[in-house]
Amino acid sequence: MTLTRTLPTQNPAGLPLADERRIYAGMLVRNADGTPRHGILPAHTGALVTGRAEMAYDVAPFVAATSRSNPGAEFVANDAVTRVVTTPAPASNSRIDVIWVRSQFALFSDASNDPVLGVTQGVAAPIPTKPSIPAGAEELGTAVILSTATQTSTAAITPTHAFTAMAGGCVFLRNQTEQDAFTPQAGTIAWRIDTQQRLVYMPNATTPGWFHIGGKPADGGAVTISAGSAGFAAGTPAPLLKIQNGRYYLEGTFVNSVGATFGAGSTYVVGSIPASSAPLVERRVPISTNGPMAVSLIIATTGVLSLVTHQAFTGTASFVLDGASWADKKL
Numbered sequence: 001m002t003l004t005r006t007l008p009t010q011n012p013a014g015l016p017l018a019d020e021r022r023i024y025a026g027m028l029v030r031n032a033d034g035t036p037r038h039g040i041l042p043a044h045t046g047a048l049v050t051g052r053a054e055m056a057y058d059v060a061p062f063v064a065a066t067s068r069s070n071p072g073a074e075f076v077a078n079d080a081v082t083r084v085v086t087t088p089a090p091a092s093n094s095r096i097d098v099i100w101v102r103s104q105f106a107l108f109s110d111a112s113n114d115p116v117l118g119v120t121q122g123v124a125a126p127i128p129t130k131p132s133i134p135a136g137a138e139e140l141g142t143a144v145i146l147s148t149a150t151q152t153s154t155a156a157i158t159p160t161h162a163f164t165a166m167a168g169g170c171v172f173l174r175n176q177t178e179q180d181a182f183t184p185q186a187g188t189i190a191w192r193i194d195t196q197q198r199l200v201y202m203p204n205a206t207t208p209g210w211f212h213i214g215g216k217p218a219d220g221g222a223v224t225i226s227a228g229s230a231g232f233a234a235g236t237p238a239p240l241l242k243i244q245n246g247r248y249y250l251e252g253t254f255v256n257s258v259g260a261t262f263g264a265g266s267t268y269v270v271g272s273i274p275a276s277s278a279p280l281v282e283r284r285v286p287i288s289t290n291g292p293m294a295v296s297l298i299i300a301t302t303g304v305l306s307l308v309t310h311q312a313f314t315g316t317a318s319f320v321l322d323g324a325s326w327a328d329k330k331l
Contacts, residue, residue, distance in 0.1 A: 004023060017105060017107050018107070021074055024036075024075065025067075025073040027167055028164055028166060028167060029165050029185075029188060030167070030185045031184055032183045032184060032185055032203070034185075035067070036067055036070075036071075036072075036073040036164075037065075037162070037165075038064070038162070038164060039164035040062055040064050040138075040164065041063045041065060041166070042163050045163075045174075045193050046060075048062055048140045049141030051143070051154065052151060055086050055088055055149075055152060056083050056084060057083070057086065057097075057119065057152055057157075058082070058083060059099065059140060061079055061081065062101075062161075064076050064078075064101055066101065067136060068103045068104065068108055068136035069136060076115045078101070078117070086119040086143075087119075089148065089149040089150070090147050091124075091147060093124040094128050094145060094147060095122045095124040095125070096129065096131065096143070098119065098120045098122070098131060098142050099140045099142070100120065100134070100139050101118075101137065101140060102116055102118065102134055102138070103136065104116060118134070118137070120132070120133045128144070138162075139160050140159075140160070140161045141157055141160050142157070142160050143156065144156045170189045171190045171191070173191065173193065174192075174193050174194060175193075179192065179210060186201065186204065188200070191215070197214070197217075198212070205330060207330035209330070211246060211330075212245065213245055214245065217243065219241070219242065219243075220242050220249075221276070222241070223239040223250070223271060223273055225270060226272070228269055228270070229268065230256040230258075230260040231260055232254055232255070232256050232257075232270050232271065233254065233257045234252075235255045237251075238253075239251070239252040239253065241273050246327060246328050248277055248279075250273075250321040250322070252321055253321065254270060254271070254318075255318045256317055257316065259314065260315075261312075261313075261314045262293065262312060262314070263312055264310065264311045264312045265308070265309070265310065266308070267308050268306060268307045268308075268309070269304060270305040270306060271304075272304050273299070273303045274303055275303040278301050279299055279326035279329065280301065280329035282299065282301055283298070283326050284297070284298050284299075285299075285323055287322075287324065288319070288320040289317050289318065289320065293311045293312075293313040294309075295309050295310065296310070297319075
């Protein structure tokens with residue numbers, strides 16, 4: 001291997017395409033295997049493909065990083081709404097259309113050196129499957145075409161384009177499915193569009209994966225309240241377990257709905273949280289109550305929640321979980 005020429009270069013022979021594509025790949029967020037993550041560099045999170053009153057689609061303006069062939073990348077832009085034709089509807093059943101953009105190079109035996117927008121039509125079937133698209137093409141959206149369709153404006157069109165970002169940038173992910181499908185390099189930042197959460201990928205954590213670092217708190221798992229001898233029940237607001245910035249915390253309230261007698265120094269099982277969300281070391285924290293007694297909450301490593309009463313009390317009370325917090329043991 002040798003050094004490539006620089007970009008830009010003053011060499012009269014220019015910069016070979018393969019070298020230029022390799023340099024561009026270094027500008028993008030990378031997958032764990034070092035390949036560039038191709039996709040749309042987002043100006044918005046909306047759909048790029050919409051239907052028309054004919055058998056064709058409109059493709060909105062975009063800028064994409066595509067990868068006609070690894071290990072390189074290239075950039076392509078659509079600067080205005082572009083009409084892309086598809087074929088007539090199937091005679092029966094339904095099919096799936098995939099709308100895509102593809103960069104082309106003679107180096108890879110393509111017929112042209114110009115990029116192209118296209119549609120690949122799937123096979124019609126009672127339960128149609130999505131067809132494969134050409135090598136190096138970047139998927140922009142899918143549409144389900146019924147046998148009765150005479151225009152795509154009536155089709156169910158789904159935005160399916162992946163998002164990417166420049167190296168060190170934040171990658172947009174629509175949902176859990178897209179998050180699970182993306183295994184990037186360490187320290188990659190992502191933004192979950194559906195939950196409004198900021199995540200970081202940590203492959204060397206105790207449990208490798210994505211961890212919450214900002215935005216809205218994430219759901220930490222279900223909180224189950226057990227009635228037991230004290231008649232415990234969820235209060236208003238109900239108990240919730242959340243995780244934010246690497247820490248779990250409880251909030252909400254629970255009550256003992258019947259008049260019960262609590263002994264000084266006694267322990268009562270209140271309920272549980274998922275063991276996977278429980279602390280690595282047992283936590284014991286004071287919590288508030290509207291009753292005339294001091295109490296603590298124990299969060300066991302198994303996820304069992306217990307109430308400790310520090311003085312005797314008979315009656316009903318409301319217990320506030322705010323303040324119970326612990327580090328995520330998966331970090």
